[in-house]
Amino acid sequence: MRREIPLIITTVAGLVFAVSYFIPHWPFGEAESIFGDWVAIIQAFAIWLGALNLVKVSLEKIYRKKEDALYAGIIIVCLLLTIAVGFYDGFTGGPQSSFRDTGTSFDWIYRFVYTPLTSTMFAMLAFFVASASYRAFRARNFEATLLLIAGFFVMGGRVPLFHLLLKPFTDVPYFSEFAGWIMAYPLTAGMTAIMIGIALGIMSSSLRIILGIERSHIGGGA
Amino acid sequence: MAQKNSKRISIVPFVIVISFFSLIIFSQSIQAQTEQEVFDSVQALIRQAEAADIPPAPVMKLQAVDNPNDKGGAIIVSWDLSVDDAEVKAYQIVRSESKDAGFELIGEAVRGNNTFVDNKVEDGKSYFYRVLSMKTTLEADNTVRAVSSLQATVEPVVSSAQWFYMTRASCLFFVLLISCAIIFYINKAKSGADIYVRKIAGIDAVDEAVGRATEMGRKIFFIPGIQDMNDVQTIAGIAILGRVGQLAAQYETWLEVPVSKSLVMVTARETLKEAYTQVGRPDAFNQNQVHYLTDDQFGYAAAIDGMVVREKPATIFYMGAFFAESLILAETGNAAGAIQIAGTAMPSQLPFFVASCDYTLLGEELFAASAYLSKEPRQLGSLKGQDFGKIIFMAAIIIGVIIETFTNYNVSQYFKVK
Known part of the structure; x- marks a missing residue:
């Protein structure tokens, strides 16, 4: 029964979702929102599993004095500190206020610690794009050369410099027009092909799950 | 001189008379103009008042x-x-x-x-x-x-509820057609027919990647994306984790799965435990192999980057749904010298993985990977059905392009899904 019950739930839920796409009438039309609510409730409770696991793993690292015990310590301190500040703001703010209101200590942590850290990580993307582009654009074979040429024209069409270079000869923005053509036709065609493949893959994968052929996600082999 | 003076005297009254009459005419014209302006403004006010009372024309x-x-x-x-x-x-x-x-x-x-x-x-x-x-x-x-x-x-x-989305009829037709094909090929495979599936380099490299980690005595990282279990890409990733887990258990290599969602943690843990049990190594499984980091996108990326830089894993798998963090993760793994295999169905992230990873499963290959690795006939049969769907779509595209280009029939309108 440990296997059968999850399989039955998966099959029923999968079929209801598939049918609800084509039948708007009750109860099928409501299925998505009902299941969505259930998922949200389960996720809300499950967050504790994650938080407790994080604490457990971090404490073990500190106890065993592993190489990254220092980072584990920082995680524990930051986690507890943020929870404490949130509770403090929640209890001292009065019934009409929230710990997330502007001006609270929790808000300060969010704006001046969390947001800059997140922005920093996101900003690093610029450097990673540069290094990845350098590797991708090395003309080692025909495909890479093609990519290099396409990249040259698309980038050239996206910045005003190339248009300025052509300015003495013509006012027609050839670079940006060609870049637009590459984006509108070859790129869209390629993306559409990938999207069709993905749709078929999802369909095939879903059928395997609904029919109970694929069971890895419920802790079982095929 | 006297003559000149007499002439001057005779002009003065004339000038005075002209000036007088000019003054009268000027003052009268000003008066008339003022009266006209007042009249106009009064008329405008009347019109405005009348217009304010006139409603706009009805719909x-x-x-x-x-x-x-x-x-x-x-x-x-x-x-x-x-x-x-x-x-x-x-x-x-x-x-x-x-x-x-x-x-x-x-x-x-x-x-x-x-x-x-x-x-x-x-x-x-x-x-x-x-x-x-x-x-x-x-x-x-x-x-x-x-x-x-x-x-x-x-x-x-x-108002009333309808029993069928008429605008999705063409979609239903293709779903049923392809589903029937998939079930047909699953049954065919079950009856023992030989199913040929084309080689997928990225999946074939899984063995090599796990073997490399074993030889180097380093860890394997498996990153199942940043979406929860309600995303089919995460499910596909977890299915691949099961196969990778079996190999890792056989080779006795440490496989670590840092996750960003609690439900994924629970599922991955069960999957991995089952995988270790299936190859007769339940004792080798450790719950801490699967651990939670954070739900936050960039926090998750930062934590994994730190682990990769410190622990220098030999192999990293990225299987699931990824967003802007994909390149941050893959480039860090690349810099750490790990062999990297990625698979995602996020078209916008595929170029990043292609640029930074050794092998990339493009879209549909992510969903085929589990079946391909299992070598189980029924699963391979479903891949064959998927290929049948591709043939249908290719034929539909070619026929559609010919009809739309050379005839006046607007056939595409019948295939628009709302």
């Missing part, structure tokens, strides 16, 4: 119909714009259950809009609608005066 061709292809509870009210649309401030939609009385305002559509969806109706009840084209004027005492003209529906409208 035309007002109709209300049940919203098609829905679960009920909605009526679409539409109209042709008033000819005075430029003056209209808003179209007010009022509703009543009787034809002549009890109308209540239910919403407004701003100038230029000719549709309103009433989502607050009960199925089975009859409703009458009126639309008022309304304009406002600012009075001298700063009060706003509104005037409007109305147009009413004649027939009552009733």
